[in-house]
Amino acid sequence: MVIAIAGRADSRPVGRFSKYGGVIVSVHRIVVVGGGAGGLELVTRLGDKYGRGKDVKVTLVDRSLSHIWKPLLHEVAAGVMDTATHQLSYVAQANWHHFEFATGEMIGLDRAAKTIRLAAVPAAADEGEGDLLPERTLPYDTLVLAIGSTTNFFGVRGAQENTIALDTVEQAERFRRRLMAACVRAQNAADAPAQGDSTSAAGAHSGGALLSPPAAQRPKVNLVIVGAGATGVELSAELRNTAEVLRSYGLKLDPRKDVRITIIESSPRILKALPERVSGAVAGLLTKLDVDILCGDSVAEVRPNEVTTTSGKVLPADITVWSAGITAPPVLGTLGLSVNRLNQIEVLPTLQSKTDPDIFAFGDCASCEWPEHGFVPPRAQAAHQQASFLVKAIDARLKGQNLPTFTYRDFGSLVSLGKFSAVGNLMGGLIGGSMFIEGLFARVMYTSLYRMHVAALHGVWRMMLDTVANRLRRSTVPRVKLH
Numbered sequence: 001m002v003i004a005i006a007g008r009a010d011s012r013p014v015g016r017f018s019k020y021g022g023v024i025v026s027v028h029r030i031v032v033v034g035g036g037a038g039g040l041e042l043v044t045r046l047g048d049k050y051g052r053g054k055d056v057k058v059t060l061v062d063r064s065l066s067h068i069w070k071p072l073l074h075e076v077a078a079g080v081m082d083t084a085t086h087q088l089s090y091v092a093q094a095n096w097h098h099f100e101f102a103t104g105e106m107i108g109l110d111r112a113a114k115t116i117r118l119a120a121v122p123a124a125a126d127e128g129e130g131d132l133l134p135e136r137t138l139p140y141d142t143l144v145l146a147i148g149s150t151t152n153f154f155g156v157r158g159a160q161e162n163t164i165a166l167d168t169v170e171q172a173e174r175f176r177r178r179l180m181a182a183c184v185r186a187q188n189a190a191d192a193p194a195q196g197d198s199t200s201a202a203g204a205h206s207g208g209a210l211l212s213p214p215a216a217q218r219p220k221v222n223l224v225i226v227g228a229g230a231t232g233v234e235l236s237a238e239l240r241n242t243a244e245v246l247r248s249y250g251l252k253l254d255p256r257k258d259v260r261i262t263i264i265e266s267s268p269r270i271l272k273a274l275p276e277r278v279s280g281a282v283a284g285l286l287t288k289l290d291v292d293i294l295c296g297d298s299v300a301e302v303r304p305n306e307v308t309t310t311s312g313k314v315l316p317a318d319i320t321v322w323s324a325g326i327t328a329p330p331v332l333g334t335l336g337l338s339v340n341r342l343n344q345i346e347v348l349p350t351l352q353s354k355t356d357p358d359i360f361a362f363g364d365c366a367s368c369e370w371p372e373h374g375f376v377p378p379r380a381q382a383a384h385q386q387a388s389f390l391v392k393a394i395d396a397r398l399k400g401q402n403l404p405t406f407t408y409r410d411f412g413s414l415v416s417l418g419k420f421s422a423v424g425n426l427m428g429g430l431i432g433g434s435m436f437i438e439g440l441f442a443r444v445m446y447t448s449l450y451r452m453h454v455a456a457l458h459g460v461w462r463m464m465l466d467t468v469a470n471r472l473r474r475s476t477v478p479r480v481k482l483h
């Protein structure tokens with residue numbers, strides 16, 4: 001394993017026989033950009049398949065040094081998951097699975113020269129003067145783009161500046177620290193005798209109907225989540241759990257009365273992409289958890305301590321989370337490849353770019369048709385299926401065969417409400433349609449999605465050991481990360 005920091009230097013040996021069809025070729029360089037839910041699974045399997053041979057070189061590029069499965073980020077934000085135990089170092093994975101890792105953000109593509117451009121990697125404050133790595137180019141023969149998605153703020157005034165998105169570990173950790181700070185401040189304000197009636201900073205704002213109760217009766221910590229898709233809904237339930245755990249650790253706030261959690265959703269119902277029965281069941285459970293749901297209203301403006309809706313409501317907000325939609329990273333619109341209005345790369349059923357057959361794209365950053373349904377949804381299960389497909393497609397490409405075509409299979413959707421429950425629908429040939437599930441069974445199915453990802457990265461035995469180790473570790477760490 002090498003951390004590929006070299007520039008254009010091209011060390012391709014020529015004139016060797018390849019096992020792929022017996023033709024004389026140089027080393028075939030597969031570069032996968034993005035080591036997320038899909039990209040890391042793909043590069044791990046390609047490394048296992050080709051990494052020990054001499055004909056194919058597999059390289060992963062990511063702007064981060066470590067991977068975390070994105071669907072865990074709301075748990076990181078709520079403090080119920082410690083990133084240290086679930087993050088995977090790209091360098092270590094590259095070593096174990098025989099691929100190379102190049103750190104850096106992809107910022108450009110030269111299709112004629114078949115190179116990608118990586119931004120310089122700046123040094124951290126305590127890592128000395130100058131960049132850690134300069135801007136570089138990396139050559140490819142087959143390029144796979146899997147750089148995921150980023151938050152779509154839809155141009156709402158103040159949204160980007162005054163909300164926290166959950167795209168990265170850093171953002172999730174930032175939210176957790178803000179949450180802890182808001183709770184500590186609220187408790188301190190409640191403890192101060194002269195300020196018995198004072199509330200959090202948000203309480204000082206005046207305006208909408210939601211501020212009408214006397215200050216002493218207002219919640220002391222106000223959390224607003226914009227967007228009631230799976231991320232917003234799952235986060236709201238985890239936050240209720242966090243408030244209850246913090247109470248058991250000595251925080252003197254009443255988790256239900258003093259911590260208000262509100263979800264704002266522009267559609268008439270939460271989880272609009274899921275069947276109505278799932279949506280209704282989840283709404284019922286959230287109401288029992290005292291999560292306020294405001295549907296059919298959109299956000300007009302976000303200010304540092306309040307959110308204003310288009311219907312004129314003003315909600316106090318110590319912290320606002322934005323989980324209202326996704327768009328593909330802006331860089332994709334600059335590469336000269338055909339993209340849709342969300343900047344996702346338009347791909348053929350083979351997952352090749354419609355513009356360039358040497359470039360594949362998959363996962364959240366790709367727009368792939370799903371006949372009779374529209375487009376493959378931006379989900380971890382889609383990225384997982386496409387990664388498995390691409391292992392076969394790339395093998396066919398290396399052998400000079402026709403490429404297979406990708407068919408997405410929807411196995412259903414599951415929404416976790418943390419320790420409280422899980423709800424969803426399972427789909428598939430075996431059960432002959434859609435089946436509603438709830439409770440422990442749904443919870444087990446939900447966690448099995450992550451287990452499948454860990455198994456794809458480490459194998460089934462190591463996944464099982466990891467599961468046991470995590471269960472044992474739980475008895476010696478706090479249920480919510482406190483520092």
Ligand SMILES: Cc1cc2nc3c(=O)[nH]c(=O)nc-3n(C[C@H](O)[C@H](O)[C@H](O)COP(=O)(O)OP(=O)(O)OC[C@H]3O[C@@H](n4cnc5c(N)ncnc54)[C@H](O)[C@@H]3O)c2cc1C
Pocket residue numbers: 033034035036037038039061062063064067069070071072073074104105106107146147148149166167230231329331362363364365378379380381382383414
């Ligand atoms: C909080 C949350 C909960 C979710 N829950 C679920 C769920 O329960 N079920 C489900 O199916 N899906 C869920 N999703 C969606 C799921 O996480 C995504 O669909 C999935 O991660 C997409 O995988 P991907 O490989 O396309 O991209 P990602 O997993 O996002 O990976 C993208 C990778 O590309 C890297 N990258 C980005 N830009 C660059 C660049 N320019 N250069 C180099 N590297 C770059 C990033 O660092 C990252 O490693 C959830 C998402 C979130 C945020």
